[in-house]
Amino acid sequence: MVTKTVIPPYRAIVDSKMHKVEKSMETVLQHHLQENGDEITLIAELVAKIRPPKSSQADHAEHMIGALCHILGRRPDLRAALRAALLKLLGTHKPVSLYVESGILPSTGFFTELYRRVSHKILPEAIDPQYLKDIFALVFTRHDGEVWVNAVPEARWLELLTELRFDEQAAETVLPLPVRGIMDAVRVLSYRISSIGLEPELIRNEPSLEEFASPFLTQNDEVGKYLEQFALAWEGSTLAFQDEKHIRVLLDQCAQIIQRIRRTASRSGTSISLTFLLQRLTQQLERMEYLLAILAALHEEKTGERARPLYVGLFKTLVSGECHKNDVRQHWRDSMELLALRVTENASRTGEHYITSTRSEYFALLKSAMGAGLIIAFMAMIKLFIAAQHLPPLTEALLFSLNYGLGFILIHILHFTIATKQPAMTASAIAASISEHGNSHDMENLTSIIAQTMRSQLAAILGNVLVVIPLAMLIAWGIMAATGAHFVAPEKAQHLMADIDPFHSLSVFYAAIAGVCLFLSGLIAGHHDNLAVYNRIPQRLKQLRWLKRLLGAARLARVADYVENNLGALAGNFYFGCMLGGVAAIGVVFGLPVDIRHITFSSAFLGFSLVGLDFAVEPQQLLVAALGIALIGLANLMVSFTLALSVAMKARKVTFAHWSTLLRSVGRRFGRKPREFLLPPKSQKGDELDAH
Template identity: 45%
Template sequence: MLPALEKIASDPLSSDLSGISELVACLRPVRKSDPASALGQVLTLTRLLHDNPHYAAALRSYLLHLLSVRRQVSLYTDTGILSNDGFFHELRRRFAYRVLPPALDDRNLQDCLDIVFPDARDHLWLQAVPFEAWDALWQTIAMAGQTPPLPHNASLPDQGKTLTELLQAIQVLSYRISAIGMEPELIRIYSDVKAFESPFLMQNVELHTWMESYRRRMQDETAPMEDARHVLVLLDQCQEVVDKIRKHALRIGTSVSLTYRLLRLEQNLLRLRQLLALAEPDTNEDAQEKRRIGFALAMELVEAHNRKYTIRGLLAGNINLLARNITENASRTGEHYIAENRREFGAMYRSAAGAGFIIGFMALIKIIFSKLHAAPLVEAFLFSMNYSLGFMLIHVLHFTVATKQPAMTASRIAAALHRSGDGRNIDIESLVDIIVQVFRTQFIAVLGNLTLAFPMAYLLVTGYFRLTGSHFVDADKAAHLLHDLDPIGSLALFHAAIAGVCLFMAGLISGYYDNKALYTRMSQRVVRARWLTAVIGQRRAQRLGDYLETGLGGLMGNFYFGIMLGTIGTIGFLLGLPIDIRHITFSAANLAISMEALQWGVGMHTFILSAVGVLAVGAVNLWVSFALALFVALRSRQVRFRQGGKLLKALSARFFKKPGEFFWPPKDAPQAPAEPADGTRQP
């Protein structure tokens, strides 16, 4: 440290950054894995400056001079705040700058951080040092006198330059808040904000009054000074509007651009509060608190600088919020996939059985398409249309495919976690109740699918044999279908996991389009389509619009799910990779087709192994899609669930105490009699 301090003391009015860079390098821990070791270096520097006041004075003059000759506004207004270019432009910019970083201009204080803190982990050791240690170092430097001799004709650094730049940054942030707050997209979501009553505009008006009084105080210390509390109240009102817009977005949907604007608006509001706190005139009572805010801002700026080109940081701030809305729509859909009583339990079985009936036909149609021996891409198209149109028909008829449930119910569970606590204290009993309901609903849905898919496929191929005298598939094809169900001798479980990923993706797609339909007001758009109303009439167009606004997500999720199932095998063939899909209901139908073709002429071992393979495929389908959906739903709500042990213990206790509840709902609770209008209760 002494050589770095000697270099600074030799020319305290130098504009070169090498002195401060060398001093920071001395403070930086030798081992990056131990950022806390920087504390000892900071304490050593504090002791050196305390014992050598001329070094402290030289360092003070040097730092003030560095600040006085550089532009500071962009550091306060841009670092750590998203740009105005939009999410996708910012994403492209970060990708480009990671490959080829931009040129630097050391006249700009923002770019000086690249020279002084070049290591991407510098913010870690800076934050590892407690505030008290930094505060002691700061006061040692700030209290130093002007002891070193200055060069001839040299002037003292302009100590008011930083304050002037700070005020300019405050003004820039205020204008930005006004502009973002009056964006048409935000006003459309929350139309209660009137143009002349908007807190986004009024905060700028109030800030101008405060700025004028501040400038008068800078020229005349006896001039009256406006209180910044009026501005802070309006900033609080701006934040309340942002919160209301977010709540509205959960109900009517959101977009990437809206999410980006809200996040950027919140960043500007927070930064403006920080700068206002720093710019307020000093008082003895709040001097230390102001220093604490200043150090917190400094740490925030360095961290933002170190992470300014990270893709993950941009995605974490925006996609999580968008995913929250998508999974929120999935959560509301998931409520329909949970049977809470015997009436709903029976309805779920009938719904799942209807889906199994249709899937029996879909399995045969796929085999018919495979017999065409079409070109790979044509075959993929035919398979995709079979899956997509079949799943969409199942959705339109209000039937249920069991494997589509986990992606929806996982969001429902995550929503319950979020409402129950703060991520640390979760109501385990209520969570167990939900999981038991989900488990038995999933059980009856799978049972409903299988109890009709298997016999329906068997009856169809048997009827085909009776009519034509030949089996629907030959013995080789039947043996191949059975081999595909072997959980040990084939890649059935791996292919089932791929199908689970597709199910998870279908759930996200469904939530995305549900969100999009609400956000774009699909019902009104359909009614306004003159060509459509001319063809089907106003009333039918209104009904179609209402249906699409609530059902577009389900249709598109099933459509894309079918595309994924129909194309993955072809993609694997084209790339020479062993990838395909296995779905429990289609596997059950294929088992029925194979057994009919072989006239049950297989050993009991083969049949049992194939049946176990069907169930194993279903288990992998469900588990993979559920795990991925639950992970995304928890991350989107910023929930950290750390009570897995307690949950498993509670589930085990419930299973041993009431195992039947996992497979059959309790009796429906009798409805309480309605109370008379006068409030009296009947005996």
């Protein structure tokens, strides 16, 4: 049984205040009728009466529309005047630009559109009343107009259209101007879709557009025939009328090509321009199908009764588009979603390698993390040596950055794993899984992936920390044995211990800053992976004659393949090192309380400090240091993971409303199989097999 929205009769809610409002609206209509007023002024004044004091007060707008409906129902003269004003507004004020541009991405680039929106925010564009698009700015004067327009039930808007009684109009044999405006908009959209279908970047990613008849071009021919037949049929021609179904088939083929290009782009990379192009093309196809549906409804019934729900949907869409046409925040948000989609696809596939499902993978990750601990212990030693030289801040920051960046690159080349690099990658893989399973409520698969991720993360942390602390102590002891002096003086050791004290320092806040750096490095890695594939950098490297003479064809091929598979990781690691080395310098230069804390380096500093203090550390101080390292690690992981998961889900436009259900599922799994969160089973069975 289908439930319908029931709109209460207007008279059931009338009170004295509403009666005054009705009188004021009736006065506006009466004045327009007597003075033969301007249709723009009439519509603007009526919308001002309907508009609620606050956009959230949709009930007020609903009641105002009810009052207007009551007036129109009992005053045929006012009804005819308003109907004529609406038809004139839609027919004589060039509606095409409104239909084909509002709510659709512009053809300009990101920065050009950003500049336009900012400049028009400061100095609004001049209003040209010849265009219906500009008249919207006079009618909907507030940027939040879409809120109350969308909140008013569709049934109330339909009631208003019904009360206007368009069936009272004399039947027109000539095509009405408002209908011709919709037809012209369909024609323009068809031209624009054909133009985009010829874009070199589109053809490059879908070569079949050159080899076979392109639906982007074919649809334009069909649209031209359809519109010509529609005009003749409206005027009473007895010629056979071909409906719009064939055009819809062609538009579906265009949409399928877009999906193929997107799937190809997820494997072979994409560009910002291609991403924007596909998004704009998709929006244009959707708008064209919507306008064709309106024309089809009008062909079946000229009074427009069947098209009324479509009118309401189009009206809401156009109001939303016009209210946000200068919205800088929305432009930034939408653009960042497209950019995030571009850079997170590669991270998703990389993240799958950081999620272990078997014991062999688990112990391989553990050994890889232990190898990283070896390198980081020496990186921490070099960092302390550089700091002891008391160099100028910028010189010191440069050396810190090179130490971190080159060290992280070495770790990657040796196939070792830094624990905190995982979240930015695994978050994308989990977001991809939510996108695939979330709507089907397949919580078991998601729970299994989370369990695998948690134990993988634990293995990486243990591998890093359990090696870096004893090795740091061994290095400090070796230097002391060789030189007779502590590598870290007792005063410096106390300072290092204080730096990781969570109660008397900003160590957790600094760890959160490091988490942001980790997140950004994940985006940088995804960007460069995409860059290598889409711009065909490996193939271009192989074409360099001087490099081929220098390395030889076989060695150059191996170098090119390595660049294709590792450019993102190398760039992400190097830039991450630069961020870690530069944050403290930024704090010094600008006098800001910013620095970084990283769990693995903090563990190494703890090892150096213990030797520097000759292990004369009170148990309480040691416990506080251990707690500080644990909190630093937690902040590193949680901040980077949360940011990466948020961006990855936003990029895929995933809205997951079952977090509480997922948490309960994880809790039940942990209570039933706690070992699964610590160690993989001996063999892949059940959920583990399904999840992977």
